[in-house]
Amino acid sequence: MRMTMEQASGVTSLLDELAGYGSTADGGVTRLLYSQSWKDAQSFLAAKMSAAGLEVRYDRVGNLFGRMEGSRKGQGVVLTGSHIDTVRSGGRYDGAYGIAASLAAVAFLRSAYGEPRRPLEVVSFCEEEGSRFPLAYWGSGNITGAYSTGMAQRVVDPQGITLAHAMQAAGFGREDQPECLRKDLAAFVEVHVEQGVILERTGGRIGVVETIAGQRRYVVTVKGETNHAGTTPMAMRRDAAAGAAEMIAMLERAANRAGEPLVATVGRMKLMPNIPNVIAGTVEFTLDIRHISETLLTGFSDAVIGSFHSVAERRGLELDVHAALQARPAPMDPVLTGRLEKICSDGGISYRRMMSGAGHDGQMFVNCCPTAMLFVPSKGGVSHSPEEYTAAEDLAYGVVVLAEMLYDLAYEETLT
């Protein structure tokens, strides 16, 4: 390996510094899109990129890039990085590690090998989590053309602020700022914490991602009749909570029957009026379903929603199912994936091919350029929590493998 573990260990202090921006009382980090802590974190990274000799620029939505120019004219760019935003009271690794690792790897390559053949850019995506606005991948989506800045007028946060307004208040969204869409990309590589327990349980240092699972997210609204819990006989009820409970129990059984890697989750639920002695008239819950096969994902989702309709009909409930998010499975580039495996294998680093159940910026790039993704272990699989943790050694292994991969892509002739 070109980079030593000691050289790679600097990633830890960079992460520590980054976690100071938006740190919360419970030990977590909150950096919502376009907030002050978000701006401060991007400014901190811009200074670090600049200090590493990279040419710094923001695009129109606030994606931050640090570029090392390539020696050959007209060569596509090798892009690497992750997202700077967090969930509320999230961990210090999710997103941030991918940026810190990319910066550490590129800074090392520049100091050790100087100018690459292809331009090499580190990116800090402005947004991925969908924590502030009901929209995820705002950064990578604008770069890859899935989104356009015009959408920002129609997206509103819980305080009623439009994405457009928040963007402008943070100093972005102006027509004189560089457009986001990139057509000059040769490859994208992202390193991220696994946010699951597979590497930990199997003893792998590196996860080589084959596919990012496709996802369906629905908002299900069950409407019955609000009534007094004491005076309404069981047989006269149209209880939305009892109906929702039957649906959720049914979903879990169906998911268990379908088997891995399908996962299905009801994570948010709201009863109305939500009073102990009142039968719930309305229940709204979310439904999150993921699988690596688009066909199986669609088949399962349709079957579950069909069974929800049967339950609602039998109980005299109204049912509305709103499709809130639909992401197709995103297969990583097989050449790049194979290259990552070879790097691990040659370096004697234990690795495992795996799918990603979580969504990542990487999935936005699969139709634009060859894309690869690697994971490092997450302690206990915990993520989106102050308890998120990855050991320093694992963080360094990720940097070492990433540096090797970026060398291959930008300095060698791996990409044709």
Add this chain to the structure above:
Amino acid sequence: MRMTMEQASGVTSLLDELAGYGSTADGGVTRLLYSQSWKDAQSFLAAKMSAAGLEVRYDRVGNLFGRMEGSRKGQGVVLTGSHIDTVRSGGRYDGAYGIAASLAAVAFLRSAYGEPRRPLEVVSFCEEEGSRFPLAYWGSGNITGAYSTGMAQRVVDPQGITLAHAMQAAGFGREDQPECLRKDLAAFVEVHVEQGVILERTGGRIGVVETIAGQRRYVVTVKGETNHAGTTPMAMRRDAAAGAAEMIAMLERAANRAGEPLVATVGRMKLMPNIPNVIAGTVEFTLDIRHISETLLTGFSDAVIGSFHSVAERRGLELDVHAALQARPAPMDPVLTGRLEKICSDGGISYRRMMSGAGHDGQMFVNCCPTAMLFVPSKGGVSHSPEEYTAAEDLAYGVVVLAEMLYDLAYEETLT
């Protein structure tokens, strides 16, 4: 009947006026304990009582009384009334009707028959609903000795205000104010809207309550493990929401098997962290169970909680079941109940013996004095809602029957 329907019809305008205190934009009424609208409503009633020639006083917790003195010394008091507080955005009949009907009936008796043998008092209980503080029957509980004012230090509303503080801010709770406990009661009679559909569906004008159902209320906390909805295989989950759904579905099946008059309801539920792509680590839900038999109520509740424990154990979840409320079934006085039946029967008013699934102030009095309760129909059974409605004619029938009953109790020798 002594009182004509026309004489009784004044109850409607009194109710209309009362609904002006705490009226909400959605057409409902919100009068939380010790709020400004609550104080204004009590003041309005005090003025009405005074205008009807009744002697007005508040007790230490803010129960309001209007008294007509009796001609014989040392005779127990006939008390009638209901509660002035409401749920949030409740209807204009729940509680208020019982006060308005009592005032209308007593004012009529005074003007038509003058001084009774026994003192006759109208009461507007300060609180029954438990809408602001996690405690119900604060008014009647203090009168009957179930509660004492000292408890008010330990009870806190969602804003962190103690019941003691709220009471003092409203001008009550002072040692120089009259004590609440009454040992001078000869009878208590309450008229209330049914809050159910039984009278409507069976065409009864008056419900003669035999028993107020006993109630158990629990707060159930299910603890599993918060985790990422995409990266945690189904088999590795300890999903508190899926566990709670299984429990709720099981509860409903058990309640249906038990049959009428048992009812069981989960009306409030909270997932934590309540995020679509995060497996719920904790779910808290309420469990409300009612039956007229204490034995069956206890047996059912224990069995259900036992089955919840089995579900939790099988799923590796922690379970905590907190008993929040326990009210024994309250049988009404058979002599008074029979008297109510005879009044309806003699007056040619259709009636029906029934249980009350809802809790009422009346249940607090059953160990203190002979207690009776009568219902008038609720349109569609709707209550705790701006849609709550009882036709003016039904309201008047209730007043006519109540006046007859109060005449029997206070002017005649019915009570020995």
